[in-house]
Amino acid sequence: MNVVNIEDLRRLARKRLPKAIFEFVDGGALDEVTLRANRSDFERVRFHPRVFTDVSQISLATTILGQPAQVPLIMAPVGLCGMVRRKAEVIAARTAASAGMPFCLSMMAASSIEEVCAGAASQPQRATPSGAPWFQLYLLKDRAMNRVLLQRARAAGAKVLVLTVDTKTQGPRERDIRNGFTVPPRITMRSAFDAVRCWRWVRDVALGPTVTFANLKDLNSGGKDVVTITQFIADKYDLGYDWEALEWCKSEWQGPVAVKGILSPVDAKLAVQHGASGIIVSNHGGRQLDGAISSIAALPAIVDAVGSDAEVILDGGVRRGVDIVKALCLGARACMAGRPFVYALAALGEEGMQRAIAIFKAEIEKAVMLVGCNSVQALQRGYLQGLDRLRC
């Protein structure tokens, strides 16, 4: 199959993965209204390109939360990414580091912080001076467990902490219920046909070591025996925290903390007041509250609310370079993308990850040029029209 864009990688991933795994990645909450809006709302804003501008040299380089990046894009944290390919997180972090693109490791990943950071640091060209991935945390009732994870991430070299705050309960995902989705994936009579179709995945993942939450295994968490993510969230996640928890994270981490899962300008301002250096505008890729505003629609008001007090990152629905350029015009510093890279890893492993990064880079470069600008850092709202159409 000729891979030209991210949708091609998605189609290939669909062919190569068992249905239950593909749908776990691809799906969203309830009627998937927010999942679809994350994409369709990008179409509501259009470019207003300028001409007679010098675009002979285009720069995609920037800094994100103090870390240099060759492209204004970050791989979003994806729990259990290792379900689509063995050691997917290690492959992703290594490939991202060599392309100069930051990678964020989920606390719920299937590979440990230490192996992922070691893999990324071995690359000659690095996203950050240390080549280190970012680390994403959920707050647990047992704050001592969080402290151990933060210490491990820092010791491994991570510089940026992402605190995800939109997951106090898991979003209701009906595709997973219908498919009888389990962690680790189980081959049942029902999925036997799929197993034959997906022999590569069976050989690589199903017959490999058990897929589990690698960072939680050694903590007193029962991580090894976790059967479902829902059960883990219900048992361990802290549902009672308030803004002081952000201050706690900030003082434990002693580096930039970005809060992920903000959709309201009021919360964005409060997060900055309580120590956030970054605001990640996100609805968890439409996987949590169905009916929530799309990320791109939430972006302008949040950029206006925080001003220059924090960097704003757009997360959700990014599938094209033009999406990233629109978000940057609206004031985002960078974008995060989750599923595109998971599709790429499932479809073609390291090669898929390289292709996905190359596709995004090429599309951003062309869009910046055609808009009449020469640097991602110089994009601004004047290149767009239709901002009022983003209002819900």
Ligand SMILES: Cc1cc2nc3c(=O)[nH]c(=O)nc-3n(C[C@H](O)[C@H](O)[C@H](O)COP(=O)(O)O)c2cc1C
């Ligand atoms: C399979 C899957 C697992 C995810 N796991 C996490 C996670 O562990 N932590 C987190 O903060 N976000 C998680 N997310 C959300 C992503 O970080 C990101 O917000 C979302 O994928 C963005 O939407 P996009 O897929 O349209 O780019 C997950 C998303 C997917 C698809």
